[in-house]
Amino acid sequence: MTAQIDHALEEIRRFRPSPEFAAQSVADPGLYEAARTDRLGFWADQARSLLQWEKPFTRTLDWSNPPFAKWFDDGELNVAVNCLDRHVAAGLGDRVAIHWEGEPGDSRTITYAELTDEVKRAANVLTDLGVGEGDRVAIYLPMIPEAVVSMLAVARIGAIHSVVFGGFSAESLASRIDDAEASVVITADGGFRKGKIFPLKLTVDDALERSAGSVKQVLVVRRGENEVAWNDERDHWWHETVGRASNDHEPKAFGAEQPLFILYTSGTTGKPKGILHTSGGYLTQAAFTHKNVFDLHPERDVYWCTADVGWITGHSYVVYGPLANGATQVLFEGTPDTPHPGRWWEIVEKYGVTILYTAPTAIRSFMKLGRQIPHEFNLRTLRVLGSVGEPINPEAWIWYRHVIGGGSIPVVDTWWQTETGAIMISALPGITDLKPGSAQVPIPGISVDILTDEGEHIVGEGGGLLVITEPWPSMLRGIWGDPERFKETYWEKFGDKYFAGDGARRDEDGDFWLLGRVDDVMNVSGHRLSTAEIESSLVAHPWTAEAAVVGAHDETTGQAVVAFVILKASQEEHGNDAVLASEELRTHVARQIGPIARPRQVFIVNELPKTRSGKIMRRLLRDLAEGREIGDTTTLADTSIMQIISAQVR
Numbered sequence: 001m002t003a004q005i006d007h008a009l010e011e012i013r014r015f016r017p018s019p020e021f022a023a024q025s026v027a028d029p030g031l032y033e034a035a036r037t038d039r040l041g042f043w044a045d046q047a048r049s050l051l052q053w054e055k056p057f058t059r060t061l062d063w064s065n066p067p068f069a070k071w072f073d074d075g076e077l078n079v080a081v082n083c084l085d086r087h088v089a090a091g092l093g094d095r096v097a098i099h100w101e102g103e104p105g106d107s108r109t110i111t112y113a114e115l116t117d118e119v120k121r122a123a124n125v126l127t128d129l130g131v132g133e134g135d136r137v138a139i140y141l142p143m144i145p146e147a148v149v150s151m152l153a154v155a156r157i158g159a160i161h162s163v164v165f166g167g168f169s170a171e172s173l174a175s176r177i178d179d180a181e182a183s184v185v186i187t188a189d190g191g192f193r194k195g196k197i198f199p200l201k202l203t204v205d206d207a208l209e210r211s212a213g214s215v216k217q218v219l220v221v222r223r224g225e226n227e228v229a230w231n232d233e234r235d236h237w238w239h240e241t242v243g244r245a246s247n248d249h250e251p252k253a254f255g256a257e258q259p260l261f262i263l264y265t266s267g268t269t270g271k272p273k274g275i276l277h278t279s280g281g282y283l284t285q286a287a288f289t290h291k292n293v294f295d296l297h298p299e300r301d302v303y304w305c306t307a308d309v310g311w312i313t314g315h316s317y318v319v320y321g322p323l324a325n326g327a328t329q330v331l332f333e334g335t336p337d338t339p340h341p342g343r344w345w346e347i348v349e350k351y352g353v354t355i356l357y358t359a360p361t362a363i364r365s366f367m368k369l370g371r372q373i374p375h376e377f378n379l380r381t382l383r384v385l386g387s388v389g390e391p392i393n394p395e396a397w398i399w400y401r402h403v404i405g406g407g408s409i410p411v412v413d414t415w416w417q418t419e420t421g422a423i424m425i426s427a428l429p430g431i432t433d434l435k436p437g438s439a440q441v442p443i444p445g446i447s448v449d450i451l452t453d454e455g456e457h458i459v460g461e462g463g464g465l466l467v468i469t470e471p472w473p474s475m476l477r478g479i480w481g482d483p484e485r486f487k488e489t490y491w492e493k494f495g496d497k498y499f500a501g502d503g504a505r506r507d508e509d510g511d512f513w514l515l516g517r518v519d520d521v522m523n524v525s526g527h528r529l530s531t532a533e534i535e536s537s538l539v540a541h542p543w544t545a546e547a548a549v550v551g552a553h554d555e556t557t558g559q560a561v562v563a564f565v566i567l568k569a570s571q572e573e574h575g576n577d578a579v580l581a582s583e584e585l586r587t588h589v590a591r592q593i594g595p596i597a598r599p600r601q602v603f604i605v606n607e608l609p610k611t612r613s614g615k616i617m618r619r620l621l622r623d624l625a626e627g628r629e630i631g632d633t634t635t636l637a638d639t640s641i642m643q644i645i646s647a648q649v650r
């Protein structure tokens, strides 16, 4: 056993693109060559070929005042026109933009012509409500077409949207409204979730009571048909305003650096950061990656990204990337298991989905339920599968490819962040030999590196800190109202290089493996271990459905590995003897990675604490493992979970 075992879990499977897939691939290897030869020229070419500019740009990148980048900044465009009008003008008005499926099973089909019309009406209404260029509009909606319409209408008039996920509380909504000083909120009476109506308007009313008072107008979509309180001075029904507005709207062109949106994300401190994205560069990279990473053939593909528009994935890969590329997509309001656990697969069958983009946590929960559920549906239209949000362990990757993808279609694992705006590291499905568990290679035009804590480049293999070494088109332009925090958080550690906060290693082929947030890296007796790697090992055991690992303080070894494991439904018999099950899993990890990685404890539990976006809150598990009082649980999807887990552990 060597001192460094942070990559002892060898993954050796490789999957070459099939000749048929490679032959029809939209991306060709020349992209890498072009980007290597002239990185800025490459991005300028992409911006010109993927987007419609009202005024062409002459400057590609201005990096004279780092870390504040300007891309294509003397060019002018309208983001909404790029997502809508130009497709209609090109004769694609009858193409379906959105196949919307509501949770109760109601549905709507919206063409590009119809979507353009609706956005023009909404743009007129926003202008009537006093929203001007640069003003902030908060959007707090369920996954209904009006969410997409609202975002594009805000963009169309040069205002800035701040979408707040519909699962956030009144308090979180209020703090986001206040931070951005939004003047308008767009919401709905209610939305559907697991068969019940959640009353969004009520939450908005509550948030506005708590907020500092910047909001003057509230636009309300009728969706839940639930009773709502009404303030005649402030509240307007969508169907009475947008429904009656003119569909005549002359778009203005805005500078490429016109702010497009703010999206709040949690940092290491309590206060959420308002990540700011702008127009030309963001749209270029969103469109480029959406096209090349998913091998998009807009004339025949039916694309489905399961993310909510309240997250960055929903911004870049439900709204901006797909619509800029003229794609046809599915938009789904509900959850995977309502009214039955085959709901997603029923939707894939119904619309003939060809490209599916989702998260490992979803895949693992389907694994837990077993393959018989997806097997009841026809999934043969699928041809590309994507994953995002956390490292996808090889077992889940293989299951995804086999059970959902039928065994032979590409799975792309895409690494990026709210801050990066678009995909940064991923295979390209017609080009790259796929390696389960590795996010693989920077996309063309992106430069990343792995450094030691002291900022030294790590030669060859070995783990370290992931940095982005050159500015990229869709990079965040700052934190809303807090330029100092922007510099401190991302740029202070390594000067001119962007510090992503993730650990990573490069293997002998130059492929990148993400090792989790650096705060999830453990140090056991001086050996570095990744939580992700031990979780991957645990999940590879046939009994395991899900696992979360934390580094807990230990008197002798510094930190010790503590695991929380959910057993598969089919293996629950083993849970009857939790002592035996945990012993088996400890031995398994020791066998697979090395004795140093053997968890000190493996707790068999029924649930893991997850945020509303599906991220496991290891901080809370660490509190439990270290015998402390459990910290703040308000961002959990279900705040009672920690009590249940604590009871099981004790």
Ligand code: WT7
Pocket: 265, 312, 313, 387, 388, 389, 390, 391, 392, 413, 414, 415, 416, 417, 418, 419, 439, 500, 501, 502, 514, 516, 517
């Ligand atoms: C963090 C960013 C990007 C949209 C969803 C999350 C982790 C994301 C991967 C991946 C390993 C990943 C990283 C990153 N992450 N994708 N494919 N492999 N880790 O956006 O909430 O801004 O979170 O998610 O730790 O830093 P986010």
